[in-house]
Amino acid sequence: MQRPRARAPVLIPVGRFFGVPLYFTPSWVLVATLITIMYAAAIRDRLEGASTAAAYAGGAGFALALALCLLAHELGHVSVSLALGKRVRRVVIMFLAGMSEIEDEIARARDECLIAVAGPIVSALLAGILFALAPLASGSELAHLIVLLLAWSNLVLAAFNLLPGLPLDGGRMLRAAVWGATHSQRIGSRVAGWAGLALAILVAAGSVALSVRIADVATALLGVLLGVFIWAGAGQVLRVTALTDRLAVVRLPDLLRPGLFVRADTPLGEALRRTREVGARGIVVLDGAERPQAIVDEAAARRVSDERLAWTPVAQVARPIEPGMILPDTLSADELIGAIRRTPASEYLVVHADGGPAGILAAADLATVLSARRR
């Protein structure tokens, strides 16, 4: 399970919302540039008097305003999450979509539904406000056109996100509905995930058919891109669901190795001999007050040559125990994976509720169990 930490992608910070950091991805800058160019051309087609500079300014203004509308949609999700007491790690606006990363588990179908519906509600409200404001901008043809375009974009954003398949908001609402009806979040995820795959094909195929009909390549391109985006998101949900299914049958006590407890100055050779004698499979180093202070790193111990075993104290090949390396033996499989992800190590000390040692968990053992169940 000790996979290297994923390299963090470069993000552009744009501010905070009730302490939640907001970011744009660099890919969004690329998309905004494309939108600017496409809409500048469209503006020049529609408005004969528009200068090139005004058309590009209009296109850029539209791209930026569209991003703010996308952000407002995400802040709808964030507001409800925060109101329900869920922590939100960050909001990332990327290529064609935004993502609000909610840290806490959503334990109730009703909460999932409320958080999901909040985004489309914000988009629909924005569409309504912009349609109402459009007449006020009729003094400038360009401003009027852009306000109307934004209003339509928000309406499309609301409607599209309500399509019933993950990873769209409508898919989360479908998951909540199935979850509520069956009392199983997993069944909900599976149904909404498969619905997402079907939706991806429908969106891609539908937009290709439409583009042939109206002879417009851009429609097909956009539709296929959205299809790929939905397919990837739905596939991800189904993979995670399959993994949690396997985790559900993993019990921490079954994975524990019995440990040998030795003083820091014990030679590694002697510790290994005693380990074999008592059938232990991990070595915990104690401090002067008999408290566990470090765990011998199996790989580091193997690298010590035979002739040096008698002269190498165990402390030299042990990793000091950080708070995150002591795990209660009551952790569920999900909590266990979370704990390992927060503090990656090769060995962990597992303790009973009274603080007494229960054994040693080797990350490699957990990885073996998980990959064995995959087959």
Ligand SMILES: [Zn+2]
């Ligand atoms: Zn949304």
